[in-house]
Amino acid sequence: MIIICNDEKKEIRPGTTIAAFLKDLGVTPDTVFVECNGVIIRRDAYETHELSEGARLELIRFVGGG
Amino acid sequence: MMLTIAGRVFRSRLFGGTGKFSSPQVMKEALDASGCEMVTVALRRVDLANPQDDIMSVLDRRKFLFLPNTSGARDADEAVRLARLARAAGGGDWLKLEVTPDPRTLLPDPVETLKAAEILVRDGFIVLPYINADPVLALRLQDVGVAAVMPLGSPIGTNQGILTAFQISIIIAQARVPVVVDAGLGAPSHAAQAMEMGADAVLVNTAIAVAGDPVRMARAFAMAVEAGREAYESGLGEKRLEADASSPAGGLDFLR
Numbered sequence: 001m002i003i004i005c006n007d008e009k010k011e012i013r014p015g016t017t018i019a020a021f022l023k024d025l026g027v028t029p030d031t032v033f034v035e036c037n038g039v040i041i042r043r044d045a046y047e048t049h050e051l052s053e054g055a056r057l058e059l060i061r062f063v064g065g066g
Numbered sequence: 067m068m069l070t071i072a073g074r075v076f077r078s079r080l081f082g083g084t085g086k087f088s089s090p091q092v093m094k095e096a097l098d099a100s101g102c103e104m105v106t107v108a109l110r111r112v113d114l115a116n117p118q119d120d121i122m123s124v125l126d127r128r129k130f131l132f133l134p135n136t137s138g139a140r141d142a143d144e145a146v147r148l149a150r151l152a153r154a155a156g157g158g159d160w161l162k163l164e165v166t167p168d169p170r171t172l173l174p175d176p177v178e179t180l181k182a183a184e185i186l187v188r189d190g191f192i193v194l195p196y197i198n199a200d201p202v203l204a205l206r207l208q209d210v211g212v213a214a215v216m217p218l219g220s221p222i223g224t225n226q227g228i229l230t231a232f233q234i235s236i237i238i239a240q241a242r243v244p245v246v247v248d249a250g251l252g253a254p255s256h257a258a259q260a261m262e263m264g265a266d267a268v269l270v271n272t273a274i275a276v277a278g279d280p281v282r283m284a285r286a287f288a289m290a291v292e293a294g295r296e297a298y299e300s301g302l303g304e305k306r307l308e309a310d311a312s313s314p315a316g317g318l319d320f321l322r
Binding site: 058062065 | 111118122137154157222
């Protein structure tokens with residue numbers, strides 16, 4: 001099934017959790033902040049929150065800046 | 067005397083930025099060499115083409131206080147949204163508020179900055195606003211409860227030094243909160259100048275990050291900040307128009 005992550009279409013297996021999705025991307029969950037359909041997802045829910053068809057994810061993190 | 071902002075004591079009066087470094091490792095080594103205890107970070111989307119690029123994995127949060135910025139915000143609404151996201155992302159309550167609508171100059175919008183500061187202070191943020199060196203605005207921001215003011219020496223990333231010395235002197239003279247000179251400090255001498263003028267701290271990013279050797283440049287800035295502060299606390303001699311001999315004027319009778 002398809003979800004939208006940072007405006008890009010991504011193919012995932014049904015039942016994929018946020019934690020599994022981040023792992024597939026190679027992103028460390030500890031330093032990434034996830035908004036799903038406009039709602040901030042608590043970090044302790046990454047393991048249990050399953051992504052649904054068409055979900056819109058925003059992955060945000062701290063980057064270098066002045 | 068040590069610097070205190072919002073009840074937190076800082077031993078170093080040099081604050082660092084984390085942008086523009088050639089690698090996370092160079093950034094870490096430079097920040098370690100600088101001795102700084104507070105560093106700015108920005109909030110952005112994860113780059114899906116390069117998802118492992120992660121500065122947070124090299125920075126020790128027990129060592130550095132993170133000061134998330136609202137860079138990229140063009141008005142108060144965007145700044146407030148970024149601030150709240152930064153807090154939700156675990157960035158804490160400290161915030162460098164910056165609202166820069168014009169990408170060419172990156173000069174801060176005073177009206178939107180004041181508007182955002184009012185909202186964010188009410189929200190419980192510890193707000194450090196980046197401002198043009200405007201003494202009236204600095205007072206207005208203090209009235210709404212900001213924790214410090216951060217007037218610019220010159221525009222971000224220009225390395226031009228302190229082009230706003232006169233206004234910064236007034237801001238310092240009137241300040242009820244710490245004054246952190248931010249932006250445009252391109253050489254350690256510029257940082258020393260700010261500290262000699264009585265600034266409480268300086269924030270340096272570009273000049274360290276783009277140096278040929280960022281680690282040594284970080285050390286140079288640390289020494290300059292310390293020297294400038296030491297000079298300020300020692301009490302500088304007054305500038306004079308006429309010469310005033312350092313050697314005794316008398317005792318030359320044997321010559322004449």
